[in-house]
Amino acid sequence: MKKAVILARSFARSAKDPLRLLETAGIQVEIKKDPDPENEKIVSELIGDAEGVLVGMDRVGEVVFTNCPNLKVVSKHGVGVDNIDLQSAQKHSVVVANAPGTNSISVAEMAFTLILILARKIPHFFEQVKNKEWGATSFGLELEGKTIGIVGFGRIGKNVAQYAQAFAMKVLYYDPFITDEISPYKKVELEILFKDADFISLHAPLTDETREMVNDKLLSLMKKEAFLINTARGELINEEALYLSLKENRIAGAALDVFTHEPPFDNPLLSLPNVIATPHISSHTREANLKMGNIAAENLIRVFNGEEPLYRVV
Ligand SMILES: NC(=O)C1=CN([C@@H]2O[C@H](COP(=O)(O)OP(=O)(O)OC[C@H]3O[C@@H](n4cnc5c(N)ncnc54)[C@H](OP(=O)(O)O)[C@@H]3O)[C@@H](O)[C@H]2O)C=CC1
Numbered sequence: 262m263k264k265a266v267i268l269a270r271s272f273a274r275s276a277k278d279p280l281r282l283l284e285t286a287g288i289q290v291e292i293k294k295d296p297d298p299e300n301e302k303i304v305s306e307l308i309g310d311a312e313g314v315l316v317g318m319d320r321v322g323e324v325v326f327t328n329c330p331n332l333k334v335v336s337k338h339g340v341g342v343d344n345i346d347l348q349s350a351q352k353h354s355v356v357v358a359n360a361p362g363t364n365s366i367s368v369a370e371m372a373f374t375l376i377l378i379l380a381r382k383i384p385h386f387f388e389q390v391k392n393k394e395w396g397a398t399s400f401g402l403e404l405e406g407k408t409i410g411i412v413g414f415g416r417i418g419k420n421v422a423q424y425a426q427a428f429a430m431k432v433l434y435y436d437p438f439i440t441d442e443i444s445p446y447k448k449v450e451l452e453i454l455f456k457d458a459d460f461i462s463l464h465a466p467l468t469d470e471t472r473e474m475v476n477d478k479l480l481s482l483m484k485k486e487a488f489l490i491n492t493a494r495g496e497l498i499n500e501e502a503l504y505l506s507l508k509e510n511r512i513a514g515a516a517l518d519v520f521t522h523e524p525p526f527d528n529p530l531l532s533l534p535n536v537i538a539t540p541h542i543s544s545h546t547r548e549a550n551l552k553m554g555n556i557a558a559e560n561l562i563r564v565f566n567g568e569e570p571l572y573r574v575v
């Protein structure tokens with residue numbers, strides 16, 4: 262009987278159907294809690310002699326591939342595969358698969374939720390009510406007529422653009438891999454996007470090109486009233502530069518679902534009054550969790566059966 266270890270945290274919480282898929286396929290499933298997803302040694306120990314692993318943000322690199330020679334497939338419970346060393350996987354002949362599109366609605370809805378929360382200063386007013394202070398102490402903003410800049414115009418970015426259009430916002434996007442204009446949106450250079458947008462939402466994958474793409478130079482182009490929203494990956498931003506921009510009120514605020522190191526409990530960004538944060542939960546809805554789980558399970562089963570996964574990365 263082939264064995265698969267499940268490390269993806271949200272899978273373990275509500276994965277009735279995907280779990281049934283795996284068990285019906287005759288796979289021995291072990292659900293384990295990963296206490297330190299960035300530590301490859303621990304990840305290796307948890308995988309042990311299993312042939313398959315279903316991961317969330319658990320780091321899978323050379324250490325894991327070397328320590329787990331039985332491993333045949335790494336199935337990502339989600340989209341971004343930046344936590345998996347793809348070159349190393351190829352070197353060790355391990356298949357990597359992911360679940361594109363399964364969480365794009367949830368993440369786009371989350372990004373837009375954060376935009377609305379920032380625009381209407383919800384955390385500030387909630388604190389105020391809890392402190393028994395009633396009435397408006399400051400003004401929010403309407404979205405109508407404002408400009409949103411979307412970095413990375415893939416599945417999630419395009420959903421965010423649709424929502425923005427429904428709010429009568431102007432939509433700018435930057436994506437070097439899209440050559441044609443996608444009407445009614447406007448493709449622009451990254452610098453123009455940072456200069457002109459009132460809200461900037463990041464939706465690019467983490468790659469060598471995008472790592473710390475949001476640096477001091479780009480941040481310095483932003484309007485003083487503009488907000489940055491990141492539901493993609495923390496590493497897209499140089500966090501030190503962002504900290505200074507926010508601390509010196511050179512930009513209005515930021516909403517961050519993701520950080521360079523997670524959990525970010527010691528991250529100074531969390532001490533700033535103009536930052537709101539969530540614990541990497543943009544895809545955590547019942548609907549997306551089920552879709553991610555089913556595709557991730559199906560990918561694993563297919564590779565175990567000697568077939569192509571639905572979405573092979575390498
Ligand atoms: N917080 C969370 O819980 C979640 C975070 N995510 C993150 O969001 C990212 C985007 O997801 P999704 O929209 O589904 O992915 P997609 O692949 O559909 O979209 C990403 C887009 O960004 C483009 N891109 C690549 N490089 C750059 C660059 N240098 N600058 C700008 N754009 C670039 C891609 O082009 P091309 O396709 O040609 O490479 C693609 O069009 C994921 O990679 C993941 O890291 C995703 C889900 C949940």
Ligand SMILES: O=C(O)C(=O)CO
Nearest residue numbers: 338339340341364544
């Ligand atoms: O799908 C992804 O890349 C995620 O980050 C899911 O949490």
